[in-house]
Amino acid sequence: MSLEMQQVFKKTEGLTDKITHYCPGCTHGIIHRMVAEVLEEMDVLEETIGVASVGCSVLSYEYFNCDMTQAPHGRAPAVATGIKRVLPDRMVFTYQGDGDLASIGMGEIIHAAARGENITVIFINNAIYGMTGGQMAPTTLVGQKTTTTPDGRMANKQGSPIRMSEMLATLDSVAYIERVSTHDIKHLRSTKKAIQRAFETQKRELGFSMVEVLSTCPTNWGYDPVESLEWVKENMVPVYPLGVFKQMQGVE
Amino acid sequence: MGKMLMKGNEVLGEAAIHAGCKYFFGYPITPQNELVAYMARRLPEVGGAFVQAESEVAAINMVYGAASAGVRVMTSSSSPGISLMQEGISYMAGSELPAVICNMVRGGPGLGSIQPAQSDYFQAVKGGGHGDYRLPVLAPATLQEMVNLMGEAFDIADQYRTPVMILGDGMLGQMMEPVEFIDRPKRDLPPKDWATTGTRGDGAPRTITSLFLDPAELEKHNERLDAKFKKIAENEVRYETFLTDDAEVICVAYGTMARIVRNVVNKGRANGLKIGLIRPISLWPFPTKPFEDTLQHAKAYLSVEMSTGQMVEDVRLAVNGKKPVYFHGRAGGMVPTQEAIMKTIEEILGGVLV
Numbered sequence: 252m253s254l255e256m257q258q259v260f261k262k263t264e265g266l267t268d269k270i271t272h273y274c275p276g277c278t279h280g281i282i283h284r285m286v287a288e289v290l291e292e293m294d295v296l297e298e299t300i301g302v303a304s305v306g307c308s309v310l311s312y313e314y315f316n317c318d319m320t321q322a323p324h325g326r327a328p329a330v331a332t333g334i335k336r337v338l339p340d341r342m343v344f345t346y347q348g349d350g351d352l353a354s355i356g357m358g359e360i361i362h363a364a365a366r367g368e369n370i371t372v373i374f375i376n377n378a379i380y381g382m383t384g385g386q387m388a389p390t391t392l393v394g395q396k397t398t399t400t401p402d403g404r405m406a407n408k409q410g411s412p413i414r415m416s417e418m419l420a421t422l423d424s425v426a427y428i429e430r431v432s433t434h435d436i437k438h439l440r441s442t443k444k445a446i447q448r449a450f451e452t453q454k455r456e457l458g459f460s461m462v463e464v465l466s467t468c469p470t471n472w473g474y475d476p477v478e479s480l481e482w483v484k485e486n487m488v489p490v491y492p493l494g495v496f497k498q499m500q501g502v503e
Numbered sequence: 504m505g506k507m508l509m510k511g512n513e514v515l516g517e518a519a520i521h522a523g524c525k526y527f528f529g530y531p532i533t534p535q536n537e538l539v540a541y542m543a544r545r546l547p548e549v550g551g552a553f554v555q556a557e558s559e560v561a562a563i564n565m566v567y568g569a570a571s572a573g574v575r576v577m578t579s580s581s582s583p584g585i586s587l588m589q590e591g592i593s594y595m596a597g598s599e600l601p602a603v604i605c606n607m608v609r610g611g612p613g614l615g616s617i618q619p620a621q622s623d624y625f626q627a628v629k630g631g632g633h634g635d636y637r638l639p640v641l642a643p644a645t646l647q648e649m650v651n652l653m654g655e656a657f658d659i660a661d662q663y664r665t666p667v668m669i670l671g672d673g674m675l676g677q678m679m680e681p682v683e684f685i686d687r688p689k690r691d692l693p694p695k696d697w698a699t700t701g702t703r704g705d706g707a708p709r710t711i712t713s714l715f716l717d718p719a720e721l722e723k724h725n726e727r728l729d730a731k732f733k734k735i736a737e738n739e740v741r742y743e744t745f746l747t748d749d750a751e752v753i754c755v756a757y758g759t760m761a762r763i764v765r766n767v768v769n770k771g772r773a774n775g776l777k778i779g780l781i782r783p784i785s786l787w788p789f790p791t792k793p794f795e796d797t798l799q800h801a802k803a804y805l806s807v808e809m810s811t812g813q814m815v816e817d818v819r820l821a822v823n824g825k826k827p828v829y830f831h832g833r834a835g836g837m838v839p840t841q842e843a844i845m846k847t848i849e850e851i852l853g854g855v856l857v
Contacts, residue, residue, distance in 0.1 A: 267708075298701045300572070303712075312710045318699035320571045321712035323594050326564035329556065333568020333576070334699070336552040337526060341701045359564070362557035 265291040269313045276469035276476025278433040279307060279375065283314055285443045286346070286373055289450055290317065299342040300334050302327045304356075306348040307381040315346075325356025328363035331370045342453060344371040350380045353389040353413050360419070367424025367458035371449045374415060377466040378487060385471030389413040392490055397471070412490055416463045420496035426458035428497040432465040434483040438493070452502050460502075465491055506683045512537035512579075512676040514646045515605050515669065516545060518653035519577045521684045524603070525551025526576040528565035530558055532584040533617045534673035535607035539579070559584040563591030563604075570600040571711045573698025575657050579605035581673070582623050583614060585631075592666055593632025596728070597713025599697075601660035603653070605669045607676040610836035618836025619673035619759060624813035627670050628787040635725050637732040639667045639739060640786040642757040646680040651687065652784070655741075658690045663735055664697075670786060672809065674759045674838075741784035744793050746772060750779030752848050753797055755818050756807040757783050760839070764807050767844045778848055786814070794821040801826055803851050807844055808832040829856055 262268075265287025273279045290296050299317040303309060305324035312319035322330040327345035335343045352360050352374050363370065379397055380386040386399040390412050394403040416430045427449055431442040442464055449460035465487050467479035474482055509517070516538050519527070527542035539555070546553040556562035562578050569576040580588060585606045595602060608623045610616035627640045639659050643649040649671070656667045699709050715721035746768055747753055756764040761782040771778040781793045781804075794804070804822055806815035806829070815830040822828050831847045833839045850856045 297703050300699050300701055302568070309714060312712060316708055318701055318708050319710050319712075320568065320699050321598070321710070321714055322567070323564060323590055326560065326567075326591070329561040329564035330568035330571070332554060332561075333526075333528060333565035333570070334572045335568075336554060336565070337569045337572040337574050337576075338700060358557055359561050362561065366554070 263287045263291050265296055265316050266314055267316050271314055272310060273307065274470040276467060276479055277307070278466045281433060281439065282373070282375060282442070282464055282466065283311065285439070285446055286344070287315060289443065289446045290342070293450060293454070295342045295450070299344070300338070302331045302334070302343070302345040304345065304347040304351040306351050308346050308348055308375065309382065311346050325351050325354070326359055327351065327356065328359040328368070328370070328372065332363055332366070332368050335368060335370050339369070342371075342450065344373060344450070346373045347375065348381065349374070349376045349378065349388045349390040353415050360415070364419045364425050364459045364461070365422050367426070369453055369456055369458055371453045372461040373446065374461055374463045375466045376463055376491065377468040378412075379468050379471050381468050381471055392486060414491060416461070416496045419461060424458055425497050426499040427452040427460040427502045428463070429495045430463040430465070430491060430493050432483055432488060432493055433467065434465070434480045448502060455501060457499055457501050463491070506681040508679055508681050509646065510537055510677065510679050511646050511649065511671065512607065513541045514649045514682050515579065515653065516541035517684060518650040519603065520545060520549055521650070522575065522654045522657045524575040524577050524657065525549055526569045526574055527551075527578065528554050528556050528562045528569065528576070529578050530556050530562045530580065530584060532581045534609060534619070535579050535581050535605065535676050537676070538605065559587035560590065563588040566602045567591055567595055567600060570595065570602045571598070571699050573695040573700055575661070577603045577605065579607065581607045581609045582611045585623065585626070589632040592638065593634050593636065594713050595666045596632065596636035596638065597634060598711050599664035600666065600711065601664050602666050603656045603660055603669060604666055605671065608670065608672040610834070616836040617673060619675070619809060619838065620834070620836050621672060621758065621760060621809040622811070622813065622834065623670070624786065624808070624810060627668055628789070628817070636728060637735070637787055639665060639735055639788070640670050641667065641741070642670045642784060642786050643675065644758050644761045644782065646675070646678070646682045649675070650682050650684055654687050658692065659735070659739055661692045662690060663731055665731070665735070670758065672759050736788040739785055740788050740790045740792070742790035742793055743782040743784060745780040745782065747779035747781060747793065747797050749777055749800060750797065751777040751800070751802040752805060752851050753779050753781055753801045754805045754807055754844070754848070755781045755783070755814065757786060757814070760807055760809055763839065763841060764844060767841050767848070770841065771845060771848060776848065776852065789817045789821065791821045798822070798825055803827045803829060805829045805831060805848060805851060807839060809838055810834055
């Protein structure tokens with residue numbers, strides 16, 4: 252009896268063989284994979300320069316199979332601006348968490364978007380600081396307990412969550428912004444589509460594109476991986492509604 | 504091109520372009536604004552790019568990005584702005600990225616004033632950013648020297664993969680002098696095969712980072728950087744001496760201050776006083792040789808600065824207790840006068856100062 256083996260699924264060329272350091276149930280790995288797949292499918296891996304940020308994704312330069320530069324905390328959009336202005340025909344992306352992008356790097360992201368920098372930002376929102384051990388992020392939900400909001404975030408004390416996609420979408424020079432989620436297969440499919448659209452936007456030189464991805468942090472939330480996906484769906488999606496917030500004409 | 508009458512800040516811009524710099528990212532701050540405006544106008548003409556950043560923090564990180572893409576890139580600022588850039592400068596030192604940073608110093612600390620000062624000496628030569636690194640610092644005293652040193656600054660940056668600072672002050676930035684942009688011999692520089700430009704079929708992906716989570720690895724990186732800084736200290740010392748061969752009191756001054764002290768030396772010599780000047784051009788590495796060369800006949804050294812006394816510490820280290828070292832300075836944007844400097848020299852010679 253002969254068994255003919257047929258490969259139906261394989262690792263994307265967009266990722267290295269390095270084993271990631273991410274916690275079990277964290278969706279960084281799956282988002283990495285989708286970014287890498289899109290770059291591979293577009294056949295631009297050799298034209299791409301990624302900018303890694305500070306936080307859990309700090310080591311993403313070891314995982315993406317393309318040239319990578321490590322930026323200081325929050326400054327990835329400025330670093331990407333420098334790269335893109337020098338190499339306008341290359342694909343340049345940043346991969347940033349919520350502490351990096353929405354807190355310390357708020358100035359850099361707003362102004363890169365306002366300038367309409369032709370870069371793509373992959374923004375991972377898990378409503379907490381992961382790498383430093385579960386402190387409040389600007390995206391932490393009201394009532395959510397973290398090590399620095401032990402009684403839960405209170406709007407009148409620690410402020411309310413910042414909706415980056417909505418905020419950046421008000422800027423005229425922004426070409427494309429969509430918020431997606433990783434909590435089930437259906438939403439993962441739309442996440443990949445959004446990532447595709449963002450890189451296509453850059454390829455067409457239409458300007459700034461960003462995909463905000465709702466993500467999990469089982470370790471710091473204190474839930475198991477399955478509960479964490481539930482928590483995204485039940486608690487994060489109502490505060491961070493999914494959808495396209497800006498789509499300039501020509502974005503497909 | 505011939506000689507042109509130009510303003511100091513604009514000279515820095517044209518000198519950088521002459522040195523092959525086509526990218527500038529900056530943020531306005533007095534007294535160096537003419538440079539930012541000059542680059543905004545000139546860089547598009549030479550096929551480069553200029554971005555007015557939203558802050559000095561963003562500006563230095565744009566420089567970080569452009570440098571990582573393998574081009575010659577510059578930024579400039581003045582004291583409070585340079586403080587904000589220290590994060591990026593430390594990262595660039597750690598990631599070994601070449602760039603030139605101009606600091607046209609003004610009075611401080613804090614918001615200080617917009618008058619010329621030399622009070623950023625410590626910050627420039629003793630660190631400024633976090634971590635174990637050194638920053639090559641070049642201090643021109645004339646606008647023509649700005650032109651000459653700019654090429655050197657970019658060459659040092661590229662040869663050793665390090666950020667390099669041009670340290671001027673508000674007065675040098677605002678004054679006008681005739682300058683000539685002359686081609687200088689270029690160094691044989693290593694290829695920038697480390698730059699992240701997209702692999703383009705050119706082998707394995709490259710990474711630029713300053714992160715070494717394993718302490719043994721970071722120590723190795725620190726030691727490698729240190730070896731590089733030692734090489735810079737051996738090869739990149741620059742200074743000028745003026746009438747030091749028989750001098751009894753040797754003044755030490757750099758930049759704008761050196762111009763004033765030179766006049767003092769000339770006047771003193773006319774009156775029979777044996778005085779001279781050591782002018783460090785590289786502030787780091789600090790020149791020690793002119794001190795060794797003059798220790799035999801010098802009775803004392805006098806550091807003259809537009810600060811409350813910063814370089815004087817390096818002068819003391821260079822003299823190493825073998826002769827007395829005195830200090831004369833003004834702070835806050837005030838400039839020492841020739842008369843006051845001369846009075847201090849006369850007091851040293853007369854044995855009034857001990």
